Amino acid sequence: MFDFTLEKTTGQARAGTLVLPHGTVRTPAFMPVGTHGAVRGLSMEEVRRTGAQMVLGNTYHLHLRPGEEVIKALGGLQKFTTWNAPMLTDSGGFQVFSLAELRRITEEGVTFKSPVDGSMRMITPEKSMEIQWALGADVAMAFDHVVPGQSDHATALDGLERTLRWLDRCREHHSRITGQAPERQSAQTMWPIIQGGTHDDLRLRSIEGILERGPWTGIAVGGLSVGEPKPVMHRVLETLGPALPTDRPRYLMGVGFPEDLIEAIARGVDLFDCVAATRNGRHGSAWTAAGKVNIRRADLRTSDAPLDADCDCETCRGYSRGYLRHLFVAEEMLGLRLVSIHNVHFLVRLGAQAREHILAGDYDSWSRAWLQRYHSKDS
Amino acid sequence: MFDFTLEKTTGQARAGTLVLPHGTVRTPAFMPVGTHGAVRGLSMEEVRRTGAQMVLGNTYHLHLRPGEEVIKALGGLQKFTTWNAPMLTDSGGFQVFSLAELRRITEEGVTFKSPVDGSMRMITPEKSMEIQWALGADVAMAFDHVVPGQSDHATALDGLERTLRWLDRCREHHSRITGQAPERQSAQTMWPIIQGGTHDDLRLRSIEGILERGPWTGIAVGGLSVGEPKPVMHRVLETLGPALPTDRPRYLMGVGFPEDLIEAIARGVDLFDCVAATRNGRHGSAWTAAGKVNIRRADLRTSDAPLDADCDCETCRGYSRGYLRHLFVAEEMLGLRLVSIHNVHFLVRLGAQAREHILAGDYDSWSRAWLQRYHSKDS
Numbered sequence: 001m002f003d004f005t006l007e008k009t010t011g012q013a014r015a016g017t018l019v020l021p022h023g024t025v026r027t028p029a030f031m032p033v034g035t036h037g038a039v040r041g042l043s044m045e046e047v048r049r050t051g052a053q054m055v056l057g058n059t060y061h062l063h064l065r066p067g068e069e070v071i072k073a074l075g076g077l078q079k080f081t082t083w084n085a086p087m088l089t090d091s092g093g094f095q096v097f098s099l100a101e102l103r104r105i106t107e108e109g110v111t112f113k114s115p116v117d118g119s120m121r122m123i124t125p126e127k128s129m130e131i132q133w134a135l136g137a138d139v140a141m142a143f144d145h146v147v148p149g150q151s152d153h154a155t156a157l158d159g160l161e162r163t164l165r166w167l168d169r170c171r172e173h174h175s176r177i178t179g180q181a182p183e184r185q186s187a188q189t190m191w192p193i194i195q196g197g198t199h200d201d202l203r204l205r206s207i208e209g210i211l212e213r214g215p216w217t218g219i220a221v222g223g224l225s226v227g228e229p230k231p232v233m234h235r236v237l238e239t240l241g242p243a244l245p246t247d248r249p250r251y252l253m254g255v256g257f258p259e260d261l262i263e264a265i266a267r268g269v270d271l272f273d274c275v276a277a278t279r280n281g282r283h284g285s286a287w288t289a290a291g292k293v294n295i296r297r298a299d300l301r302t303s304d305a306p307l308d309a310d311c312d313c314e315t316c317r318g319y320s321r322g323y324l325r326h327l328f329v330a331e332e333m334l335g336l337r338l339v340s341i342h343n344v345h346f347l348v349r350l351g352a353q354a355r356e357h358i359l360a361g362d363y364d365s366w367s368r369a370w371l372q373r374y375h376s377k378d379s
Numbered sequence: 380m381f382d383f384t385l386e387k388t389t390g391q392a393r394a395g396t397l398v399l400p401h402g403t404v405r406t407p408a409f410m411p412v413g414t415h416g417a418v419r420g421l422s423m424e425e426v427r428r429t430g431a432q433m434v435l436g437n438t439y440h441l442h443l444r445p446g447e448e449v450i451k452a453l454g455g456l457q458k459f460t461t462w463n464a465p466m467l468t469d470s471g472g473f474q475v476f477s478l479a480e481l482r483r484i485t486e487e488g489v490t491f492k493s494p495v496d497g498s499m500r501m502i503t504p505e506k507s508m509e510i511q512w513a514l515g516a517d518v519a520m521a522f523d524h525v526v527p528g529q530s531d532h533a534t535a536l537d538g539l540e541r542t543l544r545w546l547d548r549c550r551e552h553h554s555r556i557t558g559q560a561p562e563r564q565s566a567q568t569m570w571p572i573i574q575g576g577t578h579d580d581l582r583l584r585s586i587e588g589i590l591e592r593g594p595w596t597g598i599a600v601g602g603l604s605v606g607e608p609k610p611v612m613h614r615v616l617e618t619l620g621p622a623l624p625t626d627r628p629r630y631l632m633g634v635g636f637p638e639d640l641i642e643a644i645a646r647g648v649d650l651f652d653c654v655a656a657t658r659n660g661r662h663g664s665a666w667t668a669a670g671k672v673n674i675r676r677a678d679l680r681t682s683d684a685p686l687d688a689d690c691d692c693e694t695c696r697g698y699s700r701g702y703l704r705h706l707f708v709a710e711e712m713l714g715l716r717l718v719s720i721h722n723v724h725f726l727v728r729l730g731a732q733a734r735e736h737i738l739a740g741d742y743d744s745w746s747r748a749w750l751q752r753y754h755s756k757d758s
Contacts, residue, residue, distance in 0.1 A: 036709040037702070043713055045697075066680065066705040073681040074701045082697055301445065302452040318424075318461055322453045323416070326445040330415040333712055334422055 002138075002189045002217035004249045008359050012241055012268040013367075015358040018218075018249050020086040020138040021187055022078060025053045027249060027270040028354050030261065030347040031088065032277065035061050037071070037081045039344065040278045041337045044083045049314060050345040051352060054086040054138075056273045059131050060095030063123075064116045068134035076136030087137040088273075091128045091170075093193075094222070094254070097146040105145070107162070125169040133177050133188060140190045141220060142170040147197060149226030156197035157205075163195045164209040171213065185217065191251065193222040198232050200239045207243045219244060220251040221269075225260065233260075237267035244268070258287050258350055258374060262367045265354045277347050281340030284328045288346075289370075291377045293321075295339055300325045313345035381517075381568045381596035383628045387738050391620055391647040392746075394737040397597075397628050399465040399517040400566055401457060404432045406628060406649040407733050409640065409726040410467065411656065414440050416450070416460045418723065419657045420716045423462045428693060429724035430731060433465040433517075435652045438510050439474030442502075443495045447513035455515030466516035467652075470507045470549075472572075473601070473633070476525040484524070486541070504548040512556050512567060519569045520599060521549040526576060528605030535576035536584075542574045543588040550592065564596065570630065572601040577611050579618045586622045598623060599630040600648075604639065612639075616646035623647070637666050637729055637753060641746045644733045656726050660719030663707045667725075668749075670756045672700075674718055679704045692724035 003019045018025040032039045032047055035058045039047050047055060057077050062068060074080045077087055096103060100112035102120075109124030123131075128143035143166055147159035174190045175181055192210045196202030210219065221240065224233045237252070244250055251271035252264050261272055280287070284295040288308035295307070303321035315324070315338040327335030357366040382398045397404040411418045411426055414437045418426050426434060436456050441447060453459045456466055475482060479491035481499075488503030502510075504522040511519035522545055526538035553569045554560055571589045575581030589598065600619065603612045616631070623629055630650035631643050640651055659665070663674040667687035674686070682700035694703070694717040706714030736745040 036705070036711050038706060038711045038713045041712050043716075061709075065709050066701075070681055070701065070705070074683055074699055080699075080702055080705075082702075302449055304453055320453060320459075322445075322449065323459055323461075326415070326449070326459075327417060330440075330444050332415050332417045333420050333715070334417045336712070337422075 001186050004218065004247060006246060008361075010358045010361050010363040011266065013265050013354070013358045013363040014268055014270055015355045016249065016270055018270075020054075022084065022086045022138050023053070025086055025271075026352075026355060028261070028265045028351045028358075029053055029271055030351045031056045031271060031273040032344045032348075033058070033273050033275045034081060034083070035275070036065070037062060037077065040275075041282065041333075041340045042278070042344070044081055046314075046337075046341055047083065047344065048085075050341060051348045052344065054088060054271075055083050057081075057087055057089045057135060057137060058092075058095065059089045059128060059135065060092040060099070060123075062089075062135060063092065063131050064114050064121075068131045072134040072136070078136065088139040089132045089135050089137040089141065090253070091132070091141040091143040091193075092123050093128070093141075093144040094146050096123055107165070109143075125166040126173040129170055129174045129190070130177060133174070136188065138188060139218065140174065140188055142167050142190060142192045144193045144195060144222055146223060147195070149197070149223065149228055151197045153199055153202070156195070156199050156202050159197070160195040160202055160206045160209075163193065163206070164213070167192050167210065167213060189217040191218040191220050192216055193220045193253070194240065195223050197223055198228050198236065200236065203236055203239055204243055207240060211245070216248060218249040218251060220253050222253045224252065225255045230260075230263070234263055234267060237264060237269065241268045258347065259371060261347060261350050262354070262371055265358075266363070266367060272347075272351070274347075277343035278340045281343045282336045284335070284339060286339050287343055289373060291374055295321065295324050295335070296328050297325070307339070307342055308346070311342065311346065311349075313342050315339065315342040380565050383597065383626060385625060387740075389737045389740050389742040390645065392644050392733070392737045392742045393647055393649055394734045395628060395649055397649075399433075401463065401465045401517050402432065404465055405731075405734060407640070407644045407730045407737075408432055408650055409730045410435045410650060410652040411723050411727075412437070412652050412654045413460060413462070414654070415444065416441060416456065419654075420661065420712075420719045421657070421723065423460055425693075425716075425720055426462065426723065427464075429720060430727045431723065433467060433650075434462050436460075436466055436468045436514060436516060437471075437474065438468045438507060438514065439471035439478070439502075441468075441514060442471065442510050443493050443500075447510045451513040451515070457515065465518075467518040468511045468514050468516040468520065469632070470511070470520040470522040470572075471502050472507070472520075472523040473525050475502055486544070488522075504545040505552040508549055508553045508569070509556060512553070515567065517567060518597065519553065519567055521546050521569060521571045523572045523574060523601055525602060526574070528576070528602065528607055530576045532578055532581070535574070535578050535581050538576070539574040539581055539585045539588075542572065542585070543592070546571050546589065546592060568596040570597040570599050571595055572599045572632070573619065574602050576602055577607050577615060579615065582615055582618055583622055586619060590624070595627060597628040597630060599632050601632045603631065604634045609639075609642070613642055613646060616643060616648065620647045637726065638750060640726060640729050641733070641750055644737075645742070645746060651726075651730070653726075656722035657719045660722045661715045663714070663718060665718050665721055668752060670753055674700065674703050674714075675707050676704070686718070686721055687725070690721065690725065690728075692721050694718065694721040
C-alpha cells in the first residue's frame with residue numbers, strides 16, 4: 001500500500017502510479033475538492049464520469065458538520081459520500097488559519113469559534129489525526145501552522161518550525177491511533193507539508209526537517225498560490241525540486257488553474273487540488289482549450305455550439321452554449337452543475353493529457369503549444 | 380398522431396395510451412414541470428431515469444426568458460432542453476392571471492409588466508398560439524381566462540364565457556399558423572381547458588361549450604387545486620366525468636400531491652402536472668410509501684437507511700438518509716437534487732402503479748390500501 005512508482009521523467013515532469021487502499025492513481029492528477037462531503041453541485045457519479053481518480057475532503061468543514069463521529073458511524077468518508085475510491089483529507093490547518101474567527105494559536109494548537117454553532121473548538125495536531133482517522137481517507141495530512149502568503153522571513157521561519165514540531169506530534173499520534181508504524185501502514189498514511197513561504201532558504205530548511213523525520217509515503221507543498229506572483233511560485237517549486245525524493249509523490253496543495261497545472265507539472269508536481277473548477281463553474285466561467293468563456297455572454301444566446309469543441313465531457317457532448325447561457329440567466333441550478341462538470345473534467349483531462357505527453361517524451365513542446373493556444377484569446 | 384386508446388376501465392379509473400409526435404405516453408401519467416426549460420434541479424437525463432414520459436414547459440416563463448425565438452432558433456423546446464420526448468406547454472394563462480403584476484384584462488387579451496425587464500407585454504389567444512407553436516411542444520394549451528379559485532358564480536361564469544370566446548380564436552389561429560386543420564394535425568395539437576370554478580352547473584356549461592366547438596384530441600380541467608377543499612375538487616371531477624368523452628385523454632392541470640393523483644385517477648383523470656415534487660424536494664420534504672419524511676430530522680443523522688425502502692430511484696438506491704440530511708444541513712445543492720429526483724420518481728411511479736392496478740382490475744382496493752399506508756404516519 002501507498003506505493004509510488006515513477007514511470008517516466010521528461011525534463012522535470014513526472015508520470016507515476018500511486019497505489020492506495022481504495023485504488024490506483026495515475027499521475028499527474030487533479031483531485032476535485034469535496035468540501036462538505038460533496039464536490040459542490042456534482043454527484044459523485046458525475047465526478048467519476050469526469051475521470052477523476054481521487055477526491056479531497058475538508059477536515060475542518062466535516063468536523064464541524066456533520067462531525068467525524070457521524071461519518072464514522074456511516075462507514076467512513078468513502079462510503080458516506082458514495083466515493084468508493086481514493087480520498088485524501090486535509091488537516092484543517094489551512095482553514096483554521098484562514099477561515100476561522102476568534103482563533104488563538106498556541107504551541108498546543110488552534111482554538112477557534114465554530115461558525116456553525118458558535119461553540120469554542122480546539123484543533124491540535126493530535127485532534128487533527130483523530131478526526132482524519134475517523135473520516136478514514138487513504139491519505140491524511142499533517143496539521144501545519146500556516147502563515148500568511150507573503151510573510152516576512154521571521155514569521156515564515158516561526159511557522160515552519162512550529163510545523164516541524166507539530167509534525168512530530170502528528171506522526172507519533174497517527175502511529176498510535178492507527179496501530180500502524182510509519183513503515184507498515186495499511187489503511188491510512190499521513191503526509192507532511194513543506195512550509196517556508198516565499199523564502200527559498202526556509203523552504204529548503206523545511207524539506208530538510210521533514211526528511212530527517214522520514215520516511216514518508218508522499219510529501220506536500222503548502223503555502224503557495226496564496227497571492228504571491230506566479231513566477232515566485234515557479235521559483236519555489238524549482239528550488240524544491242532537487243531536494244525532494246524522486247520516489248515519492250509530490251502534492252501541491254490548493255493549486256490550481258489550468259496554466260498552474262501545466263507549469264507545476266513541468267516542475268515535478270504529481271498531485272493537485274483546487275476549488276476553482278467548481279467555484280468558477282458556479283459563476284459561469286468555463287475553461288476551454290482556447291481560453292476562458294463567460295457563459296453569460298449575450299452573443300451566445302442562440303449558439304448551438306458546445307461549450308468547448310475539444311471536450312468530451314457530458315456537458316459538451318449534450319448541451320449547447322445557448323441552453324447553458326439560458327440556464328445561468330434564468331438562475332436554474334442545472335447551469336451551475338453543467339459548467340462545474342466541464343471545469344472539473346477539464347482539469348482532470350489536463351492531468352491525463354500531461355501524463356500522455358510525459359510518457360511520449362514531448363511534454364515540453366506540447367505544454368508550450370497548449371499554453372499558447374490557451375492564452376490566444378480571453379473571452 | 381395524437382391518438383388516444385382507452386385500454387381498460389376499472390370503476391372510473393382509466394388506463395390508456397396516448398401517441399404523440401415525440402413518443403407514446405402510457406396513462407395515467409404524471410408530467411414533471413420544466414418551468415424554465417429544466418425540471419428544477421434535475422438534468423433531463425435524470426428526469427428520464429425517473430421514468431417520466433412527458434414534460435411540461437411554461438409558456439409564460441419561456442416567452443420572457445430566453446424568448447420563443449431563441450428556442451426556435453435552437454431547434455425547438457425538445458432539442459433545446461435535450462428532452463427529446465413528448466412535451467406539453469401551458470398557455471401562459473394561469474401565470475399571467477396569478478403571477479404577473481400590473482395586469483389589465485380586456486377582451487383582446489392580458490397586458491402585464493415583465494418581471495424580467497419591466498417592459499409591458501400582452502398575451503392574447505393568438506399570441507399564446509404563436510409562442511407555443513414556436514416552442515414546438517407536442518401539445519399546446521388554449522389561452523384561458525383564469526378566475527380566482529373560489530370565485531362567485533357570476534365571476535366564474537364571466538371567466539368561462541371569455542375562455543370559450545378565446546377558445547374560438549385559439550383554434551382558428553392555431554389552425555392558420557400550423558397549417559393544420561384540427562382534424563389533420565401532425566406536429567402539434569391544441570387542447571381546450573374546462574373552467575367554471577367550484578360551480579357544478581358552470582363546469583357542465585364549460586364542457587358543453589367546448590364539445591360544441593370540437594373535435595379535440597384531449598381536454599384539460601383547469602382551476603382546481605387552487606385552495607378549494609379537497610372534497611370540492613373530487614365533486615367537480617365526479618360531475619365532469621359523465622360529460623367527458625371517454626375516448627380522449629383528460630388532463631388535470633396543476634395537480635398534484637400523491638393523494639391527489641390517487642383520488643383523481645379514481646375519478647377518471649389520465650394526466651397530471653405539478654411543481655410540488657421539486658418544490659418539496661428543494662425544501663427537504665420527501666414523499667414515501669409510509670408518508671412524508673422531513674429529511675432534516677435530527678434522528679436521521681446517522682441513519683444508513685434509504686429515504687424510502689420501497690423505492691428504486693437513484694437516490695434511494697445510492698444514498699443514506701444520514702448523507703441526505705447532511706447535504707441539506709450543509710446546504711449542498713446535491714441534496715435538493717437528490718430529494719427532488721426521489722419525489723418526481725415517486726409520482727411517476729405512482730402513475731405507473733395505478734396503471735398496473737387498473738389493468739389488473741383491482742384499482743379500488745389497491746388505492747384504498749395505498750392511501751391508508753400513506754396516511755398511517757406523518758413524519
